[in-house]
Amino acid sequence: MSDLLRDRLTSISGFGMSAQEDGYCFRPTHPEQVREIFEIARTTGRKVVLRGAGRSYGDAAILGEALILDISRMNRILSYDPQTGVVQAEAGVTIGDLWRLGIEDGWWPPVVSGTAYPTLGGALGMNIHGKNAYRVGTLGEQVLSFTAITPSGSFLTLTPDNPDFYRIISTAGLLAVIVQVSLQLKKVQTGDLDVLALAPRTWQEQFDMFRRYEPEADYMVSWVDCFGKGSQAGRGVFHAAWYQHGITGAGHTLSLTHQDLPDTLLGFFPKSIVWRFLKPLNNRIGMKVLNRAKDFAASTLGNGKHHPQSLVGFSFLLDYVPNWRNAYLPGGFVQYQSFVPKEYAQAVFARQIDLQQAAKCESFLGVLKRHRPDRFLFSHGIDGYSLALDFKLTSKNRERLFELAHQMNELVLQAGGKFYLAKDSTLRERDFMQSVGTAAIAEYRQAKEHFDPEGLLSSRQAIRLGLSRSSDLGMF
Ligand SMILES: Cc1cc2nc3c(=O)[nH]c(=O)nc-3n(C[C@H](O)[C@H](O)[C@H](O)COP(=O)(O)OP(=O)(O)OC[C@H]3O[C@@H](n4cnc5c(N)ncnc54)[C@H](O)[C@@H]3O)c2cc1C
Incomplete structure (x- = not known):
């Protein structure tokens, strides 16, 4: 060697x-x-x-x-202006580093994923979206300029008026290495969001809620119980959230101590070991019961109520339980997220879940979001909705799961939908080619x-x- x-x-x-x-x-x-x-x-x-x-x-x-x-070691903040919220950073800086940098001056990353760990380079490689995708689009749309190095060693600094800007962002690190990014952060008055929780009972109610709150909410996301059948199919918990303005005495909500996620649950239980308790439940029966319990709690206790929640708590829910993915060991899991035009989304997602139930391969988690199109080359943005699904992978179900994914892909393609490379393990070449189109x-x-x-x-x-x-x- x-x-x-x-x-x-x-x-x-x-x-x-x-x-x-x-x-x-x-x-x-x-x-x-x-x-x-x-x-x-x-x-x-x-x-x-x-x-x-x-x-x-x-x-x-x-x-x-x-x-x-x-x-990840190229992680220096190169410049930051607390007056304008413009930050220039190396590509290994994470979303977590960014919110920590800006929050005390009232600046928040304009687009964040459900976890704070991604780097800017990786996030732009995939062009991530947040729960505000329908309103502000993807992270690439917030970038003022970036510098990349091509394999031949040339440095390129690109702004949104250059077509290569839209090619290097979104193409999964296959054209050049992004090394520096200049980004406009979003001004926030307080560190808390006003969150409304509702409990849709059917697919129809899920989509009605998205339509109802789309014109006014700053963020929307909904959890779907993939075990719900028949008249209960599509039940879940919908959240709409708003930035808060003009609230006096809320300055402390912009502090790091207010934002930081606690290390314990209920004040005493170390979160670092929670995944060990989840592991024995991480099977079809256990997850059916957990989903049912969550649905019951949401539809009885929290339905229709507003509550304040920190930006970090609302945005990075999946960081609450460290190492939660270990509950999926030894086989790991596959995340599958498809994006379907708004006219067909309800029918396609309902059918995807019927197929999972028929295959006895239900997703343990379902997350519904609203999106808008963008002009990046391998964009997953669409004037429609996405449903993200987590499937446990075992040596026994591998073949069945891939077959299921291919059936679900077919539905997405028939509806003119798209896929997301960050969440893909199962696509075939022809599926991807058809979804992005021959011109792309x-x-x-x-x-x-x-x-x-x-x-x-x-x-x-x-x-x-x-x-x-x-x-x-x-x-x-
Ligand atoms: C719990 C969880 C929740 C998530 N929630 C969301 C969500 O809400 N919305 C969303 O959009 N995504 C979400 N994701 C996916 C995640 O945001 C993306 O996969 C993101 O790309 C990860 O960034 P990374 O730094 O880990 O990159 P990696 O996963 O390491 O790499 C991602 C891609 O970018 C390429 N790449 C890496 N560095 C560079 C670079 N410097 N220049 C060019 N290309 C590069 C890689 O080759 C790869 O193709 C979630 C992931 C997890 C684990």
């Missing part, structure tokens, strides 16, 4: 732990080192896979035998030839979806 790679062998997986690969990990601290890593790839005849915090669920940030270019694929291939003619940037997902070739350094 080359001396350049010695001692760098590392095993990495996607967040869902269902796919794992061994590669050679490099963690640069300076853009110049990024160039050197591409040189090492050439010398050793290997591909390069980009990786941020590894929060993509499937195989987008892994590749066997490749050089793993992990940008042709544009991608042209950009790939331009930025990465040797085909150095790759991933296991890119090979699965025909966006990169596995065999040699030539691209197509």
Whole structure:
């Protein structure tokens, strides 16, 4: 083995732990080192896979035998103006770093994912959305400019008036390495949101609630009980939330101590061990009971009530229980999120859940969101809704689950819908190609030839979806 790679062998997986690969990990601290890593790839005849915090669920940030270019140590804030909320940061800065930087001056990241761990580079590689996607779109739409390094070593600084801006963001790290980002943060008056909880009993009520609150709410999200059948299909808990304005004496809500998630549940139970209690329940029967209990509590106790909730508590609900994904061990889990135009979303999602129930392969969690279209090359944005689903993976259900995913894909494609690379483990090349369309694929291939003619940037997902070739350094 080359001396350049010695001692760098590392095993990495996607967040869902269902796919794992061994590669050679490099963690640069300076853009110049990024160039050197591409040189090492050439010398050793290997591909390069980009990786941020590894929060993509499937195989987008892994590749066997490749050089793993992990940008998480390039994590300096380069400039920050507390008056304007403009921040310039290296791409390894996380969403968590950003909210901590700005909150005490009344600035909040304009788009956040359901976890605070993603890096800016990884978040733009996928072009993440938040619970406000229908209102402000994706993270890429909030970027003022970014700097990227191409595999040939050129530095590009791009603003939204340049078509390459829309190509490098959203294409899953296959064209260039984003190294710096300039972003406009969102002004907030207080650190709490006003949250309304409602308990839709049917699919019809779910969609009626989204339509009712879309013109006025700043955020909307709904949980769906995927075990609900017949007249109860589609039941769940809908949340609409508003920024609060003009509230006197609310300054303390902008403090870090107000925002930080507690380490314990109910004030005494260490959250770090909660996943161990979830594990024995993490099966069809246990999850059916838990979903039912959550639904009962929501429809009786909290229905129709407003309550204040911190921005962090509302936004990063999934960070409440550390290591919750370990409850899915040993097989891990697959997240599946499809995006369907608004006219067909209700019918498609209802049918997806019928199919899961028929296959005895129900998702343990269902999350419904509203979106809007955007102009990024591999955009998942659509004038419609998405349903995100978590499926436990075992050696017994693997084949059944993939078959189910393919059936669900068919419904999405018939409705003119899309998929999201950050949440994908099961797509076939033809599904992805059909969802983004031949024009986008042709544009991608042209950009790939331009930025990465040797085909150095790759991933296991890119090979699965025909966006990169596995065999040699030539691209197509
Ligand atoms: C609990 C949880 C909740 C989530 N909630 C949401 C949500 O609400 N909305 C949402 O949109 N997503 C959500 N996600 C998905 C997550 O936001 C995305 O997968 C995001 O891309 C992860 O960022 P990362 O830094 O971990 O990147 P990684 O997962 O490491 O990489 C993501 C992609 O970006 C590429 N990449 C990495 N670094 C760079 C770079 N510097 N330049 C160019 N490309 C790069 C990688 O090759 C890969 O293809 C969630 C994930 C989890 C685990």
